[in-house]
Amino acid sequence: MLPSATASGSENETQTDETTQSEPAQSRKGYVIAVDGITDRDRYMNEYFPVAAETTAAHDGEALVISFDPTELEGEWGHDLTVVLEFPSVQAAKEWYADEALQEVQQILHETTAYSNKVVTSQYTPEDRA
Template sequence: MPKAYVIVTEAIKDPAGMAAYGRAAGPSLAESGAAVLAADPSPQVLEGEWHGDRTVVLEFESVEAARAWYASPAYGKAKPLRQAAAESHAVIVTGFVMPGA
């Protein structure tokens, strides 16, 4: 089963609010077994336009695990803090497994 990745772009309006969100969201990520692969305040845009001041990439064991984390009561308590502190875009993408690998 391929891994899944949650990619979030954030246009931060309230840095203190985002710090509070980070403290609140951390335990839910640990509980879900997720790994934070990147939290970049200045991604290098190669083509087109990119949203936000920061891009975060999270790794999960599966799409189901990513969905379960996002819908969990633990993350449900943290999510409004992010939504109040930043304009965010978020997606779940399925990891690619090379055919024959």
């Protein structure tokens, strides 16, 4: 989003919090996109991953992509795991990330990965081009 100008002409940062979005934007699906550099696959898969999966389901989320070996089409993709989760809304995705059970295993995530990058975004619609 671009900065918005006030009546006085000064710029304010545009808020991207869901509370500032229009009603249709709030009803869009939310997606969490994650890439991890796994250093201890057994522990990651046995201690972190099951909790992540359980909490995803508890927040009405669904795993659309879980890939250890995607095909590079352009550039370099050196991540060990790529995940795309779909939630009913961005807010539901944020609530999943804040879930107490998931937060309890964050230390395991950090101990079993060199990095773990996650973003949350809303579903794209053609109206977004305007």
